[in-house]
């Protein structure tokens with residue numbers, strides 16, 4: 001595995017490889033890697049001939065400065081994990097090489113409805129930051145395929161939208177959520193949970209599974225309030241627990257018994273904000 005820090009060096013390296021027939025798969029991350037991230041690398045290895053992974057904690061997507069400051073960092077472990085997983089190139093840019101030394105006002109993206117709900121409304125500016133960094137990373141990598149996790153379901157939709165509006169010729173591959181044995185979705189932020197919070201964290205997945213078990217045609221309020229009560233009783237401060245169309249994330253108060261439906265949750269345990277989701281009906 002080679003490590004490249006400058007976007008222009010990465011572009012030059014990959015242009016040569018692509019010219020000689022390589023298909024590039026790209027796995028963007030913010031580091032503190034776990035099996036969820038590595039599963040994206042595995043998917044990329046199956047579908048492409050050269051896997052590029054990036055580690056960049058993007059300041060513009062954090063609406064909470066404390067969350068940015070406390071974001072876990074484990075670079076030497078990450079390098080070993082990526083090397084063992086079969087990554088060819090680790091892209092490790094500095095903030096300056098991505099945004100310049102004097103970042104002015106950054107560009108804005110028209111994300112429409114997607115930015116007004118769930119993570120969009122709870123974390124103002126978050127998806128603008130995601131698009132600002134993804135645009136710059138994608139310009140440097142120009143991958144044939146991009147691999148991202150369904151754990152961040154709304155982010156997958158936002159980035160698909162970005163690929164379309166910015167005319168990237170890149171296929172999007174959404175990968176399944178990897179969970180701990182007790183059901184907790186793997187996340188770098190889990191490292192910040194206390195031992196006691198870590199015990200309670202799987203309730204978020206349990207609440208989603210309960211919703212799936214009891215889903216039936218008609219109004220969804222009772223399912224939603226049961227989930228919120230269950231989580232609150234187990235020490236969570238719930239940000240949202242919603243049902244939405246799995247196709248376009250239109251929020252649903254009622255289910256027609258046919259529409260593919262997903263439940264999405266965000267909740268705090270202490271200072272740590274966890275998100276998860278589950279497809280209830282395909």
Ligand code: AMP
Nearest residue numbers: 029030031036148149151152177178186
């Ligand atoms: P992050 O480092 O949190 O920005 O995540 C980088 C990529 O890994 C994103 O595409 C995430 O959706 C994906 N990811 C994070 N956690 C998981 C997980 N538990 N299972 C699968 N993919 C994940």
